[in-house]
Amino acid sequence: MVMDETTLSAEKLLAQYRMMALIRRTEEQLARSHQMGLVPGPCHTYVGEEAIATGVCANLRDDDVVFSTHRGHGHALAKGVSPRAVAAELFGKATGCSQGRGGSMHLFAPEIGLMGTSGIVGPSILQGAGAGYSFKLLGADQVSVAFFGDGAVSNGAFHEGLNLAAIWDLPVIFVCEDNMYATEVAFRDATRVQDVAERASVSYDMVAVCVDGNDVLAVHKASEVAVARARAGEGPSLIECKTYRTRPHAEGMRDGGYRTDEEMAAWKQRDPIASYGAWLTENGHASEGDLEAIEAEIRATVDDAIEFARSSPFPDPASASDFIFSEQV
Amino acid sequence: MREITYTEAAREALAEQMAVDPSIFVVGEGIGERGGNFNTTLGLYEKYGPMRLRDTPIVERGFVGMCAGAAMTGTRPVVDFMFIDFILDSMGELLNQISKIQYMSSGRIKMPIVLRGCIGIGGAAATHHSGSYYPLFVHIPGFRVALPSTPYDAKGLLKTALTGDDPVLFLEHKLLLNRRGPVPEEEYKLPFGQAAVAREGSDATVVALAVMAPKVLAVCDELAKEGIDIEVIDPRTLAPLDMGTILESLRKTGRLLIADETFGPCGIGAEISAQVMEQSFDDLDAPIARLNGVHTPTPYSPSLESAIIPDNAAIATAIRDLVAE
Numbered sequence: 001m002v003m004d005e006t007t008l009s010a011e012k013l014l015a016q017y018r019m020m021a022l023i024r025r026t027e028e029q030l031a032r033s034h035q036m037g038l039v040p041g042p043c044h045t046y047v048g049e050e051a052i053a054t055g056v057c058a059n060l061r062d063d064d065v066v067f068s069t070h071r072g073h074g075h076a077l078a079k080g081v082s083p084r085a086v087a088a089e090l091f092g093k094a095t096g097c098s099q100g101r102g103g104s105m106h107l108f109a110p111e112i113g114l115m116g117t118s119g120i121v122g123p124s125i126l127q128g129a130g131a132g133y134s135f136k137l138l139g140a141d142q143v144s145v146a147f148f149g150d151g152a153v154s155n156g157a158f159h160e161g162l163n164l165a166a167i168w169d170l171p172v173i174f175v176c177e178d179n180m181y182a183t184e185v186a187f188r189d190a191t192r193v194q195d196v197a198e199r200a201s202v203s204y205d206m207v208a209v210c211v212d213g214n215d216v217l218a219v220h221k222a223s224e225v226a227v228a229r230a231r232a233g234e235g236p237s238l239i240e241c242k243t244y245r246t247r248p249h250a251e252g253m254r255d256g257g258y259r260t261d262e263e264m265a266a267w268k269q270r271d272p273i274a275s276y277g278a279w280l281t282e283n284g285h286a287s288e289g290d291l292e293a294i295e296a297e298i299r300a301t302v303d304d305a306i307e308f309a310r311s312s313p314f315p316d317p318a319s320a321s322d323f324i325f326s327e328q329v
Numbered sequence: 330m331r332e333i334t335y336t337e338a339a340r341e342a343l344a345e346q347m348a349v350d351p352s353i354f355v356v357g358e359g360i361g362e363r364g365g366n367f368n369t370t371l372g373l374y375e376k377y378g379p380m381r382l383r384d385t386p387i388v389e390r391g392f393v394g395m396c397a398g399a400a401m402t403g404t405r406p407v408v409d410f411m412f413i414d415f416i417l418d419s420m421g422e423l424l425n426q427i428s429k430i431q432y433m434s435s436g437r438i439k440m441p442i443v444l445r446g447c448i449g450i451g452g453a454a455a456t457h458h459s460g461s462y463y464p465l466f467v468h469i470p471g472f473r474v475a476l477p478s479t480p481y482d483a484k485g486l487l488k489t490a491l492t493g494d495d496p497v498l499f500l501e502h503k504l505l506l507n508r509r510g511p512v513p514e515e516e517y518k519l520p521f522g523q524a525a526v527a528r529e530g531s532d533a534t535v536v537a538l539a540v541m542a543p544k545v546l547a548v549c550d551e552l553a554k555e556g557i558d559i560e561v562i563d564p565r566t567l568a569p570l571d572m573g574t575i576l577e578s579l580r581k582t583g584r585l586l587i588a589d590e591t592f593g594p595c596g597i598g599a600e601i602s603a604q605v606m607e608q609s610f611d612d613l614d615a616p617i618a619r620l621n622g623v624h625t626p627t628p629y630s631p632s633l634e635s636a637i638i639p640d641n642a643a644i645a646t647a648i649r650d651l652v653a654e
Contacts, residue, residue, distance in 0.1 A: 065402060099435040108434035115401055115438065116430065123394050123426050130398020130406075137354055137380050137404055144398070160391025168383075323436035324470050326494035329522040329569045 008220070013285050016058055016216050018294050020050040020273045023074040025295075025302045026083050027247075030073065030090055033306060034251040039090045041103045046074035048214075048246035051272035052177050053078035055219025056145060056239075059227045065113040065131045066145045067124035071177075071245070072117025075147055076107045079114045083305035093312035100315040101323070121182075122157030124148050125174065129161045132170030132236065143171045143230040151182025153196050159203070162238070166204040171230035173223060174200070174238040177213060179245045184258040200238035213241025214272040244270075330511040336368055338480035338512045339501065342487035343407065344373060345516075347381065350405065353491060354381040356392045357409030366411045367447055367506060393419035393444075397426050400442040405491065413446030413500060414460045427496045428471030439494040440471075443487070449502040449540055449590060450627050450638050459627035461539075461591040466498050467568045467600070473497040473521055474568040478542035480510040482565050485519025492518065502540040502590075522569035526578070530560035533584035533651050536575060536601060537561055541588040541620075541639070548644045557652055567597055575601065576609045583614030586651050590638055593621035615654035620647045 008016075027045040034043045046053065049071070057066065057078035068075040076086050081097050089096025090104050098108045105119040115131065118124055128146025135142045152158050153176060165172045176196045180187050187194055197208035207229065211218040219241055226237035244267035248255035280286040333341070347353045355370055361384035364371035374382040385392045389410070396406035410416050416423070423444070431440050448461040466472045473495050477483040483501065490497035527542060528549055537545040542563045549559040560578050564570055579585055585605060587598035598619035605617060623637035639647075 067398065098433060101435050102433050106433040108437060110401075110434060110438050115398075116433065120421065120425050123397070123422060126391060126394025126422065127398030127401065127426070130395035130400070131402040132398075133354075133395060134352075134399045134402040134404040137399075138352065144402075156388075156390055157394060160386075160388040161395065163386065164388070164391055164395055167386075321470075323432050323434075325473075326431060326436065326439050329473075329520070 010285050012058070013280060014290070014294065016054050016220065017273070017276060017280060017286070017291065018298065019054045019058070019078055020216060020276065021294060021298045022083065022301065023050040023053065023077050024273055025298045026077060026086065026305065027073060029302050029306050030087065031247065031251050033091070038310065039104070040092050043090060043104050043251040044071045044249065045245070045247050045251065046071055048267065048272070049177055049179060049243045050074055051216035051276070052175065052213050052219050052241045052243060053147070055216045056173070056175055056223040058220055059223045060113070060143070060145065062112045064143045064145065065115045066147065067115050067128040067131070068107070068117040068147050069121070069124055069149060070105045070117065070119055071149070072107055072147070073104065076109065076114050076117065079109070080112045081107065081109045081114055083302055084308040085109065087305040087309035088312050091309040091312070092314060093309055094315040095308070095312040121148070121152045122155040125152060125157045125161035128172050128174065129165040129170055132165060132172035133168065135171050136168070141231050143173060143227055145173045145175060147175045147177060149182065150176065150178040150180065150187040150196070151185070153199065154191055162200055162204045162206060165236040166206050169233070169235035171233070172236040173226040173230055174236065175223070176238065176240045177243055178240060179243050181258065183249045186258065196240040197238060206236055206238055208238040208240065210240040210242065213243030214270050214275070216272060216276050330513055332509045333480055333512050334506065335480045335483050335501070335508045335510070336506045338484035339487050340369060340371060341512070342484045342491065343370070346488065346491040347373065347377060350491070352404040353407060354383060354404060355407040355409055356383045356385050356396060358385060358387055358411060360384060360409045365409060367501070369409055369445070389415050389418035390422055394422040394426065396442055397422055397430070397440070400440050401430065401438050405441045405443075407443040407445065407491070410444065410446030412458045413448045413462060414457050416444065416446060416462070424469055428469050431495070432471065440496050441494045442496045443490045443499055444496065445499040445501065447503045447506070448500045449504060450622065450634060451504045453629055453631055453634060454503070454627070455629040456626040461500070463498065463500055463567055463591070464596045467597065471496065472568055473566065475499045475521065475566045476539050477501070477565060478505060478539055478563050480508065480512050482519060482525070484512055485517055486521070486565065488518040489521055500539070504540050505543070508543065519565070521566045522571050524562050524564045524571035524574040526560065526574065527563045528559065528561040530558040531582060532558045533586060533648060534560045534562060534575065534578040534582045535648065536585070536587045537563055538589045538597060541590055544641060545588050545644055548641050548648065552645060552648060557648065559648060570601070572601070572604050572608070576605065576612070579605065579609055579612045583612060584651050584654065585613070586618040586620060586647055588620045588639065588644060588647070590622045592624050593619055594624060596621065615651060618647055618651050620644065
């Protein structure tokens, strides 16, 4: 694995390792909880794709906003939502980040810019553009990030959203997580143009790059440039991140028939956390002991989150139709 | 009191709110320099420029979804669909996102968005420019639906829409746009969920929506000469729906007709009937009657178009039949 040269401090380098490890461990424990029946609904994990949310969100402030997907636990954690709040939401508890109204696909923490994970493919792109419109109209220097998968890029929302953001120079970063499959439909069967960056640059005259989505530093660097451009009023960018999910589309789903064992094994060899850990130690940014200490700390954090979720109360059934409107008439 | 048109009244509401709230912006096709196909934004572009009067490509899904994201992050979009039929291309953004995000976020995200457009049959606009669709939105939790029939109501309801934090469908019947009426120059707002008793009477209650309100009122003036004394209620908003005013009237008259240009099946009349049956069955002296347009796409030819909407004669017959029951 080739890592880009970086000027990040040791502290920031390790923070990204810590975040990726946190996402991985949280996902593994949520998957386990799902198997145990503690997560009552769907659970789409981000295992294998941790470098993308980590590298992008490391460049964001709390008042920057993120619009996420159905595979959004990693985006939530990387934006700063606590593992407790994520786990409790998946457990359907009142202490969850959506107070039990959302679940895995509807995580919200607007106070720190997580504007929602979503059960529908496409709207994150449009809403991300809309937040950019707000910031531009209000003269704010915030930026907006829209995450979406390869499954979104033949959808009208992609084309309409990119076009609107481009013609109005909106401060938006479009992050395509190309994990090669839209649920079980291969991207190669879904389009004649698999180069998403080319779609953005050729069709919509947008600055666009393609990076190794399993290389956290490559993602970090690309998003640093894109965020700086957006903040400076230079308009939107698209970052295409090539990656792979190494678990099924959703926990408990049959995963065979659409991808090969060889393909899976090859991508597992390119695990973003293991390869980054090796790079950190080989280049003297951390010792094996440092990384083990981080892993131990993460295990304790996630154990605490799962226990918190397990022991939290369910929401009051009498509140089932609260919050439909902001004002009661 | 001065009299202005329905369109002028609504435009005044928008202009007044844009002057005091810099977070309001309008998107739509031809709402910038042109001032809107229906003159909804006439004169505003010169004052506020392209960021706040934003002409768009013809991508209803795109700009509605975009406005959802804007409303979530501190601004107040007004989507001007021109003909409300065009809203159908954005239904996923409306029904899955705009109506649900306040709920999904447990009330921590607001959705202050106004979705306005012209509804209704008239002018041989044919079936892609004649729809009304409001029962669809009343069915979905999370929308306010305003259906003003007078200039006064248009201004007051749009002011409320532009100062609230909920998604509002603001629907303007094409045949009402030039209707003139008194509108005070002083600041006022009209709360949602308060029906207007447009005419007091004792023999029967007619709930009349949108363009049916002035039509029914005109018919009732004629019927009054025969000694038939009708109470007319204009709900003004359908979500929330002021059932209290309807039930109160029914206690007095014992008879109810719901007159609505759009379709009967699963419509507003069906909903009002069911609620009356549930809440006030003993007040009924006759079966509830409905008068609706024909359940069909809208034809083009004037001879066909006029055949599908209840005319004054049909309204008079329906009322006479109800009173005779």
